[in-house]
Amino acid sequence: MALNRKIAYIDLSTGKIEIRPIPIDVRRKFLGGRGLDAYLLYNHTKKGCDPLGPDNTLMVSGGILTATLASATARTHVMAKSPLGGLLGSCNMGGFFAPELAWAGFHHLVIKGKAEKPVYLWIHNGKIEIRDARGLWGKTTTETQWAIREELADEDIKSLVIGQAGENKVRIANVMTGIKNSGGRTGMGAVMGSKNLKAIAARGTMDIKIAYPKEALDYNKRFIDQITSAKVNQTQGALGTPFIWGATNSWGGVRCRNFQYNQELYCDEIEPEALDEVCAETMGPYHMAGCFGCQVHCRAKYKIPTGPYAGVYDEGPEYTSQGAFCGEPDCRSIETLLTGNHLVDQWGMDNLETGSLISWAMELYELGILTKKETDGLELTFSNDEALLEMTRRIAFREGWLGNALAEGGIIASEMIGKNSFDYLIQVKGVSNLHSDERATPALALNIATASRGSDHLRSRPAIDLYHLPVEVMRKIYSNPVPYDGPLSSEHTEYIGKPWQVFWHENCYMAVDCLGICKYHTVFLGATLPNFEDWTKVLRYNTGLEFTPREIWDIAERCNMIERLFNLREGLQREDLKKGDMLNHRYFDEPCRRGAPDVVGRVIDREKFKKMVDELYEYKGLDKNGIPKPETLKRLSLENEPAHLV
Amino acid sequence: MVDQKEGLSTAESLRKTRSYGQVRCHNPSCMGRLQPQAGVNQVKCPACGMEYRVAWIKSGFPRIRGPVWDVNQRLAEEAFERKMKEERKDGPK
Amino acid sequence: MEPMGKVLAITPEKCTGCRLCELVCSVFHDGVSNADRSRIKIMKWESEGLYIPMSCQQCQDAPCMMVCPVKAISRDEKLSRVMVNHDICIGCRSCVAVCPFGAMNFSAIDRKNFKCDLCDGDPQCVRFCDMKAVDYVEANRVSILKKKAAAEKISVARREAAALEREM
Numbered sequence: 001m002a003l004n005r006k007i008a009y010i011d012l013s014t015g016k017i018e019i020r021p022i023p024i025d026v027r028r029k030f031l032g033g034r035g036l037d038a039y040l041l042y043n044h045t046k047k048g049c050d051p052l053g054p055d056n057t058l059m060v061s062g063g064i065l066t067a068t069l070a071s072a073t074a075r076t077h078v079m080a081k082s083p084l085g086g087l088l089g090s091c092n093m094g095g096f097f098a099p100e101l102a103w104a105g106f107h108h109l110v111i112k113g114k115a116e117k118p119v120y121l122w123i124h125n126g127k128i129e130i131r132d133a134r135g136l137w138g139k140t141t142t143e144t145q146w147a148i149r150e151e152l153a154d155e156d157i158k159s160l161v162i163g164q165a166g167e168n169k170v171r172i173a174n175v176m177t178g179i180k181n182s183g184g185r186t187g188m189g190a191v192m193g194s195k196n197l198k199a200i201a202a203r204g205t206m207d208i209k210i211a212y213p214k215e216a217l218d219y220n221k222r223f224i225d226q227i228t229s230a231k232v233n234q235t236q237g238a239l240g241t242p243f244i245w246g247a248t249n250s251w252g253g254v255r256c257r258n259f260q261y262n263q264e265l266y267c268d269e270i271e272p273e274a275l276d277e278v279c280a281e282t283m284g285p286y287h288m289a290g291c292f293g294c295q296v297h298c299r300a301k302y303k304i305p306t307g308p309y310a311g312v313y314d315e316g317p318e319y320t321s322q323g324a325f326c327g328e329p330d331c332r333s334i335e336t337l338l339t340g341n342h343l344v345d346q347w348g349m350d351n352l353e354t355g356s357l358i359s360w361a362m363e364l365y366e367l368g369i370l371t372k373k374e375t376d377g378l379e380l381t382f383s384n385d386e387a388l389l390e391m392t393r394r395i396a397f398r399e400g401w402l403g404n405a406l407a408e409g410g411i412i413a414s415e416m417i418g419k420n421s422f423d424y425l426i427q428v429k430g431v432s433n434l435h436s437d438e439r440a441t442p443a444l445a446l447n448i449a450t451a452s453r454g455s456d457h458l459r460s461r462p463a464i465d466l467y468h469l470p471v472e473v474m475r476k477i478y479s480n481p482v483p484y485d486g487p488l489s490s491e492h493t494e495y496i497g498k499p500w501q502v503f504w505h506e507n508c509y510m511a512v513d514c515l516g517i518c519k520y521h522t523v524f525l526g527a528t529l530p531n532f533e534d535w536t537k538v539l540r541y542n543t544g545l546e547f548t549p550r551e552i553w554d555i556a557e558r559c560n561m562i563e564r565l566f567n568l569r570e571g572l573q574r575e576d577l578k579k580g581d582m583l584n585h586r587y588f589d590e591p592c593r594r595g596a597p598d599v600v601g602r603v604i605d606r607e608k609f610k611k612m613v614d615e616l617y618e619y620k621g622l623d624k625n626g627i628p629k630p631e632t633l634k635r636l637s638l639e640n641e642p643a644h645l646v
Numbered sequence: 647m648v649d650q651k652e653g654l655s656t657a658e659s660l661r662k663t664r665s666y667g668q669v670r671c672h673n674p675s676c677m678g679r680l681q682p683q684a685g686v687n688q689v690k691c692p693a694c695g696m697e698y699r700v701a702w703i704k705s706g707f708p709r710i711r712g713p714v715w716d717v718n719q720r721l722a723e724e725a726f727e728r729k730m731k732e733e734r735k736d737g738p739k
Numbered sequence: 740m741e742p743m744g745k746v747l748a749i750t751p752e753k754c755t756g757c758r759l760c761e762l763v764c765s766v767f768h769d770g771v772s773n774a775d776r777s778r779i780k781i782m783k784w785e786s787e788g789l790y791i792p793m794s795c796q797q798c799q800d801a802p803c804m805m806v807c808p809v810k811a812i813s814r815d816e817k818l819s820r821v822m823v824n825h826d827i828c829i830g831c832r833s834c835v836a837v838c839p840f841g842a843m844n845f846s847a848i849d850r851k852n853f854k855c856d857l858c859d860g861d862p863q864c865v866r867f868c869d870m871k872a873v874d875y876v877e878a879n880r881v882s883i884l885k886k887k888a889a890a891e892k893i894s895v896a897r898r899e900a901a902a903l904e905r906e907m
Contacts, residue, residue, distance in 0.1 A: 067762070067772050068772055069762065069763070069766055069772070096758070099774075103772075103773060103774065103775070142786060146786065178785065179785060179786070179788075205773060205775035205847075205848070206773070207769070207771035207772070207773045207776070207848070208771055208772040208773065209770065209771050210766050210770055210771060210772060213766050213767070213770040216766065217763060217766060217767060217863065220763075220867075221866065221867065224867070224869070226657065226658055226661065228869055229661070229664075230664065231664060231665075231666065231707075234703060234707065235703055235709060238703045238704070239703070243709070246711065246712060247672070247709075247710065249712065250672045250698070250710055250711075250712050250713055251672035251673065251674065252722070265715055265719060266715050267712075268712070271711060271712055272701075272711075273701045273711055283788060284752060285752075286752050286753050286754075286755075286870070287788075288755060289755050289756050289757075289788065289790070290755035290756060290757030290759075291757065292757060292758055292759075293757055293758065293759045293762055294757050294759070295757065295759065295867075295869040295870075297755040297757065297870070301788040313786065313787055313788055315788070440674060467670070468670065468677040470663075473660060473663055476656055476659075476660065477656070477660075480656055491674075492674060493674055493675075523657075527660060527663075528657055528658075528660040528661050528663065528664060529657060530655070530657045531656075531657055533655045533656055533657070534655050534657055534658075537652070591726075591729075591730075593722075593726055594719075594722050595722060596672055596673040596674060596675075596676075596696065596718070596721075596722070597673060597675070597694070597696075597721050597722060597724075597725035598673055598674045598675035598676075598725075599674060600722050600725040600726045600729065601725065601726060601729035601730070601733075
């Protein structure tokens with residue numbers, strides 16, 4: 001059954017591998033996935049360690065419900081100390097890796113040390129082997145996966161790999177599986193590269209017993225019906241995440257030219273429907289693909305229609321590729337978008353960071369802070385498609401002065417560039433902001449400022465705040481499973497009630513990440529999608545474990561607090577611009593210039609923002625400095641941590 | 647024991663609030679419900695005057711593809727000028 | 740004459756490759772999640788984005804039935820399926836070798852063959868496939884449905900041609 005999946009502790013320096021069960025009381029405290037990874041990180045990583053040194057510990061996991069009938073249990077989670085901000089590093093991806101890892105007998109891998117030469121892990125039905133990867137070094141992400149299948153003569157092997165960017169310890173390198181499923185944020189690919197770990201290959205045929213098979217099947221059907229009948233998921237299933245970028249751009253909520261504008265004008269060529277046409281022309285009418293067990297199928301398949309890569313197959317592009325290769329650098333070519341998306345997939349680099357950092361450099365170039373000297377002659381202006389793709393390559397291979405500087409991530413690059421370059425860097429905790437603009441949406445601004453892994457929308461974003469839901473509908477969602485009778489506002493330009501929403505979503509998303517299911521199956525983009533109450537049922541039918549909705553909430557709160565403890569230990573301070581819960585000054589000082597009339601002119605109010613952070617801290621049980629109060633740690637049974645329960 | 651005839655959860659009970667066939671105006675202060683006629687490719691919000699290009703996910707399922715650039719850009723520029731004047735008059739809000 | 744009954748009708752281009760069919764197949768038959776136990780399997784050419792569901796065709800003149808030395812395999816005309824009687828089966832795997840579709844499987848765990856039994860008339864792969872890449876339809880309807888889909892393509896082309904003619 002799911003509960004007998006194990007943790008493997010792997011030391012790449014010594015080659016020692018230890019396999020241990022996960023005690024049931026640990027499950028009841030942290031469930032699995034991201035929550036248990038955070039616990040392992042806090043317990044197994046030395047304070048102040050070098051993120052790219054052997055003391056950093058890399059966690060790879062599936063959730064407690066991975067490969068069960070909980071619907072879309074595809075998610076793989078990767079965690080370590082981040083080489084970008086020096087705080088929590090964490091990324092999460094779809095695809096098929098985590099289910100294969102679970103069928104191979106494991107839910108969690110804890111990888112320490114550094115191999116002498118390139119290696120990969122081969123995990124097969126309860127056994128783990130460290131294998132020579134010298135022949136794989138230098139290969140792209142897909143070449144690596146196909147080569148492993150060939151070497152081990154099994155087409156069903158699923159691998160988690162790094163590309164050349166990870167090998168080069170580019171701090172924005174990602175971890176990938178399949179054609180385009182990426183754990184992009186916080187530079188986990190660089191951590192793998194620093195350990196000389198090219199890939200983790202898994203293949204398993206071990207049964208996962210389902211506690212109540214008939215009920216699990218019946219309930220799964222009902223669960224899927226609830227999910228696929230939602231308007232948002234039907235739109236996702238037709239257009240993928242580009243529809244979110246398109247809709248957000250429509251009212252002026254995306255980032256453009258680093259932070260100069262909040263809307264990309266006249267970009268019809270890269271709108272979701274235009275992308276869909278290319279997919280249909282090159283892949284036929286049914287061109288959407290799904291991750292493991294998911295009926296939303298939001299992943300588009302395409303072939304690049306024109307240019308030097310014409311005819312090459314890839315998947316996506318997602319919201320972040322539209323932001324990275326269109327909105328941010330102010331380019332409007334579908335060829336650039338599809339090509340850029342392909343290149344970062346192949347070299348294994350976070351598209352979000354790539355686009356953000358290059359656009360930042362473009363603004364610095366426009367301002368004269370960067371010149372042709374630093375760009376090695378490259379005309380790094382906005383709307384220069386060729387320069388954008390060339391810079392992408394230089395970062396992945398650390399070529400040229402600026403390529404090498406940007407490969408260090410925003411914070412180190414700003415120190416290398418000097419002058420006032422840091423003032424223009426749109427980041428939180430060293431992690432670039434999503435290509436969205438939150439100046440008109442205080443709830444979303446609070447989310448990115450306080451997210452545990454740095455600026456991020458998938459940690460606590462109350463995206464449904466944009467829907468102007470009736471207050472009584474909001475009340476139904478936000479007063480469960482913990483009662484809340486404070487204010488709530490349907491107005492998304494408001495500040496009141498928003499800290500509670502951010503707190504609620506923070507716990508909701510943590511729970512999802514512990515279960516190992518996708519956020520499109522919860523209250524992320526759709527208000528009517530399942531949450532705590534519904535998860536008690538999938539947990540019971542699939543694992544036999546009984547939880548109340550409140551208990552799942554408490555677990556999520558505990559896991560979020562562990563992440564907070566880790567960040568505090570590594571130097572988080574509330575208003576530190578590099579390591580704090582703080583936004584770039586431009587959010588407060590530069591008004592929005594484009595978009596809907598009511599978005600135009602908006603900034604975040606500094607004082608109100610501060611009050612929102614205060615209020616959120618109160619809900620989380622933190623003091624004014626963002627440090628947990630002793631009674632909070634006691635309430636969450638964390639007063640003795642690190643206690644090395646596993 | 648597994649209770650097979652469980653009632654609706656909160657999420658399931660909210661399903662009746664879904665509004666197929668309608669889209670919301672993208673102007674935050676408006677957010678009016680628009681119901682485009684079948685097959686049209688443009689719609690104007692009667693409440694606030696914003697104009698949108700409409701795409702169809704499938705029959706009966708419209709989506710705002712994007713703004714009518716010229717119209718909404720003009721509205722944005724007017725709003726920006728007006729607000730900056732107000733701010734100079736009243737001081738920053 | 741009695742109608743022949745329903746068959747699995749697979750439309751490969753509709754498959755999204757999610758493998759939920761494999762998961763529900765193993766849970767329904769064995770009470771466990773294990774794609775290796777599934778009677779249906781999605782064959783993938785990942786680098787081209789091609790996914791093809793493969794399962795038993797319930798052949799009329801089933802090679803597995805012909806080759807079985809102990810006559811353990813027979814046709815169940817009521818559900819129009821080919822069934823294995825494991826009380827008789829000796830586990831020689833001749834049926835696995837002869838099946839032209841690779842649809843007769845052999846479980847290394849249980850040490851016996853296994854194949855699609857149409858879930859006794861309620862195929863779970865069909866129940867859970869939102870795309871209807873796998874469907875369960877009357878055998879004589881399959882070709883009609885394909886005719887209609889093909890004709891639709893032709894009709895679109897004809898309409899376009901007619902429109903062009905009018906313009907000229």
